[in-house]
Amino acid sequence: MNNKPIGVFDSGVGGTSIWKEIHKLLPKESIIYLADSKNAPYGEKTKQEIVDLSIKNTEFLLHKECKIIVVACNTATTNTIHYLRENYQIPFIGIEPAIKPAALNTKTGVVGVLATRGTLTSELFSKTSDLYASGIQVVEQYGDGLVPLIEADNIDSTEMRNLLYKYLKPIIEAKADYLVLGCTHYPYLIPEIKKILPSHIAIIDSGEAVARQTKAVLEKLNLLSNNKTKSQLQFYSNTSKELLSVFLKDVEEEIEVNYLDF
Structure with a gap:
């Protein structure tokens, strides 16, 4: 379980700012990032729409066997984090204005x-x-x-x-x-x-604070990676993997960017 990936989702490319802080603090962790750009911005949707999208994103990351999920979206956190924590066994890290x-x-x-x-x-x-x-x-x-x-x-x-x-x-x-x-x-x-x-x-x-909280929760649950090999860094976009790549151009490690019909 320790070497399962961290899951991160956002209503688009913005959460890559959070991803970078998590990766910097936890370089041995494999991470799967989901950019739901097709439905951005979440901030203009109803609460129920935001809940439904967050469930869909969560189910995708659970299918990828993530051990923890970071809701790298302020709107999704403030509107759905309680629901997600009550309805799924996996730990969730939220983000809200500092x-x-x-x-x-x-x-x-x-x-x-x-x-x-x-x-x-x-x-x-x-x-x-x-x-x-x-x-x-x-x-x-x-x-x-x-x-x-x-x-x-x-x-x-x-x-x-x-x-x-x-x-x-x-x-x-x-x-x-x-x-x-x-x-x-x-x-x-x-x-x-x-x-x-x-x-x-x-x-x-809130980027650094979210990364520190992610590490703290993984430590508490004894879920920090003990992987001796290279971490896997996977990204998924349901609009343009080329656009997502633009926001990752400063990442030095090998990454995998995929288009997802989602």
């Missing part, structure tokens, strides 16, 4: 959160904000349109820059000193975001 570190460290008392509608309107996000950001002003900003542009590899575009300026302006004007990225696609926008934000605003995403 409100806690921003709220604990802010000096201005104002924190900005850029996320999808599906994440910001979820019950779990509301509970997390109430728990950790009491007394803190949280400026919530929907990132409508950002995920489709990333999925189309249009990060360096006028349309992207215009949207980012529009969404970040209220956060800057509110005098926030932290910006929390609440979507796994958004770390790919950090170079563009830094061109707009004042230098004193710190950017937080």
Whole structure:
């Protein structure tokens, strides 16, 4: 069981930002990544649609004999993680906006959160904000349109820059000193975001924390790989394996990218 793969799924290519942190921390682990780009963005779907898609993704990874599943999507986590944990025996690692570190460290008392509608309107996000950001002003900003542009590899575009300026302006004007990225696609926008934000605003995403939690759970369950051979790194996309490969071009190890009719 130890040498079974870690499963990771996201509503597209964004979760590769999480995959990279997990692989960096756990290089001996084999990992299977599922990019459900055909249904991106999840943030604009109903809760039931998100649940149904998460079940479908989970069933695929279970069929591949994964030992643990990382839900590398804020919207899927905030809307479905409780359901998945209640209905499957396998351990799940979720991801949600890193409100806690921003709220604990802010000096201005104002924190900005850029996320999808599906994440910001979820019950779990509301509970997390109430728990950790009491007394803190949280400026919530929907990132409508950002995920489709990333999925189309249009990060360096006028349309992207215009949207980012529009969404970040209220956060800057509110005098926030932290910006929390609440979507796994958004770390790919950090170079563009830094061109707009004042230098004193710190950017937080959840990638490293998710990797550390994945390792901790595997250690607790005695499931860390003891494989002496090379790990297998497999990727599946239900739209374009060429696009997925673009977001993996900095990976030095041998990877396998497949098209999946899914």
